[in-house]
Amino acid sequence: MAVIKAENIRFVYGTGTSFEKTALSDVSFEIEKGEFIGIIGHTGSGKSTLVQLLNGLLKPTDGKIYLNGKDIWEQPKKIRNVRFKVGMVFQYPEYQLFDETVYKDISYGPKNMGLSDEEIDEKVRSAAEFVGLKKELLDKSPFELSGGEKRRAAIAGVIAMDPEVLILDEPTAGLDPLGRDALLSQIQDYHDVRKNTVILVSHSMEDIARVADRILVMSHGEKYMFDTPENVFSKGRELEKLGLQVPQVTKIMLLLKESGINVNQNILTVEQAFNEIVNYLGS
Amino acid sequence: MVRDITLGQYMPGMSKIHRLDARAKILFLIAYIVFIFVAKNYMSLMLITMASLLVVLMTRVKFSMYLKSMKVILFVVVLTGILNLFYGTGNVLWEWGFIKITDGGINNAIFVTIRIATLVIISSILTFTTSPSDLTDALERLMKPLKIFHVKVHDIAMMMTIALRFIPVLLEETDKIMNAQKARGADMESGGIIKRIKALIPVLIPLFVSSFRRANDLAMAMECRCYNGGNGRTRMKQLHFGIIDLLGLIFSVVVFAGVVLCNIYFGAVVQ
Numbered sequence: 001m002a003v004i005k006a007e008n009i010r011f012v013y014g015t016g017t018s019f020e021k022t023a024l025s026d027v028s029f030e031i032e033k034g035e036f037i038g039i040i041g042h043t044g045s046g047k048s049t050l051v052q053l054l055n056g057l058l059k060p061t062d063g064k065i066y067l068n069g070k071d072i073w074e075q076p077k078k079i080r081n082v083r084f085k086v087g088m089v090f091q092y093p094e095y096q097l098f099d100e101t102v103y104k105d106i107s108y109g110p111k112n113m114g115l116s117d118e119e120i121d122e123k124v125r126s127a128a129e130f131v132g133l134k135k136e137l138l139d140k141s142p143f144e145l146s147g148g149e150k151r152r153a154a155i156a157g158v159i160a161m162d163p164e165v166l167i168l169d170e171p172t173a174g175l176d177p178l179g180r181d182a183l184l185s186q187i188q189d190y191h192d193v194r195k196n197t198v199i200l201v202s203h204s205m206e207d208i209a210r211v212a213d214r215i216l217v218m219s220h221g222e223k224y225m226f227d228t229p230e231n232v233f234s235k236g237r238e239l240e241k242l243g244l245q246v247p248q249v250t251k252i253m254l255l256l257k258e259s260g261i262n263v264n265q266n267i268l269t270v271e272q273a274f275n276e277i278v279n280y281l282g283s
Numbered sequence: 284m285v286r287d288i289t290l291g292q293y294m295p296g297m298s299k300i301h302r303l304d305a306r307a308k309i310l311f312l313i314a315y316i317v318f319i320f321v322a323k324n325y326m327s328l329m330l331i332t333m334a335s336l337l338v339v340l341m342t343r344v345k346f347s348m349y350l351k352s353m354k355v356i357l358f359v360v361v362l363t364g365i366l367n368l369f370y371g372t373g374n375v376l377w378e379w380g381f382i383k384i385t386d387g388g389i390n391n392a393i394f395v396t397i398r399i400a401t402l403v404i405i406s407s408i409l410t411f412t413t414s415p416s417d418l419t420d421a422l423e424r425l426m427k428p429l430k431i432f433h434v435k436v437h438d439i440a441m442m443m444t445i446a447l448r449f450i451p452v453l454l455e456e457t458d459k460i461m462n463a464q465k466a467r468g469a470d471m472e473s474g475g476i477i478k479r480i481k482a483l484i485p486v487l488i489p490l491f492v493s494s495f496r497r498a499n500d501l502a503m504a505m506e507c508r509c510y511n512g513g514n515g516r517t518r519m520k521q522l523h524f525g526i527i528d529l530l531g532l533i534f535s536v537v538v539f540a541g542v543v544l545c546n547i548y549f550g551a552v553v554q
Contacts (some may be wrong), residue, residue, distance in 0.1 A: 087466070090462065096467075099485075108464075109467040
């Protein structure tokens with residue numbers, strides 16, 4: 001059964017005012033348990049609105065969102081439980097840190113869930129481990145950490161709630177290439193170990209291509225495509241029209257193919273490209 | 284939630300009120316506020332209220348925006364109105380234990396309510412029709428004489444500009460942080476007052492931290508552009524006192540004279 005199912009959702013900002021703006025129109029999709037989903041789209045395509053709808057921070061103007069087959073707005077008073085199950089890491093999450101120590105900050109979510117102290121301790125420590133936060137940092141003030149460490153601490157704060165679905169909105173924005181790669185691998189490890197559903201929103205096609213099982217392409221508030229990375233990026237020309245870039249290496253393969261060299265264009269990483277070109281030259 | 288605050292928001296437009304000199308608008312506002320309290324009977328109060336509403340119409344800003352800014356202080360207005368009902372002298376109309384309502388009290392209540400409402404509406408006229416930069420520019424000019432007393436007029440005006448400029452930024456930031464903490468299960472909508480205040484800590488601390496960060500960045504950026512206060516600075520936009528301001532002045536003087544005449548002619552109803 002699908003863990004998340006969106007049915008004809010529509011969302012309008014500022015209903016009834018002169019600032020009325022439709023952010024999403026008639027979006028439907030299903031996400032299976034344990035999938036790693038990437039969401040891409042240009043600025044203003046409705047990505048952020050969509051993910052905020054999924055964990056109940058916004059309420060759809062029309063349409064329904066189901067979590068494990070249950071409408072999340074069935075009992076509006078219990079929407080908090082949905083937010084525990086669908087963990088959400090916002091853009092630049094380091095600006096939400098507030099507590100005296102990193103440990104206390106990470107335990108904010110589990111504490112709100114009403115867990116016992118032992119459970120909280122266990123969850124905080126395993127979450128810190130997942131994001132690669134050293135033990136001695138847990139007793140420090142979050143404001144003493146470096147930028148990258150702050151980001152990790154903030155992500156750990158959401159992972160510590162052990163959500164069934166983890167949503168990350170541009171988690172690598174503003175990190176250096178090394179930090180970005182490390183963070184992405186950790187997210188992937190988390191997905192592999194916990195077998196949870198992960199939804200990654202990103203501008204970076206490289207990031208998404210590396211980790212996602214399926215990619216949801218958003219354009220002007222509508223679902224444009226929802227398919228495997230190979231199928232999505234093979235439509236490179238269409239994506240470019242939407243203002244999206246395919247990964248650079250895919251683009252090179254696409255250009256090679258278009259100039260008459262018969263290589264497979266469904267290539268997402270440099271390694272695959274290398275093998276494909278070696279194969280071609282060998283044949 | 285935080286987006287509903289309209290008090291002090293600029294609504295761009297091209298109406299005659301928008302085109303008035305900002306300095307003139309500030310002075311008119313002060314004069315109108317004084318005359319709202321000079322009005323001592325219903326005729327003069329009606330005159331100044333009507334004049335204010337006429338100006339409201341001239342701004343071409345939707346009336347609902349004014350009502351929204353009223354909503355913020357509705358509670359204060361109603362409370363002071365009700366309290367004033369019981370403070371008054373004159374003929375007792377109704378009595379229950381120590382509570383007395385007199386005709387003087389009713390007059391007081393009506394006056395206080397209309398006065399505060401008009402006050403808010405005309406203050407909104409100023410902020411709705413004047414861009415924040417014009418407003419602080421005008422304040423700087425008007426406060427210039429204070430330089431004799433070594434008041435740092437330019438610095439005060441710059442601080443006000445920055446403060447006004449950052450209100451929407453901070454509101455947006457608050458919204459973001461609130462959402463982030465809600466996603467971690469923060470419960471800000473239920474519980475008693477103590478619980479609600481406690482629930483605000485995870486929002487307020489990041490907000491403070493980011494305000495200081497922004498202040499630091501801004502100070503650095505200003506210094507990089509060699510900002511060193513107001514000495515010798517010229518302005519891109521010059522303020523001009525024109526014919527339209529003269530018309531505004533004539534209109535206001537007529538209204539004020541009317542208020543004074545009504546006061547003398549009809550006698551005072553309230554103190």
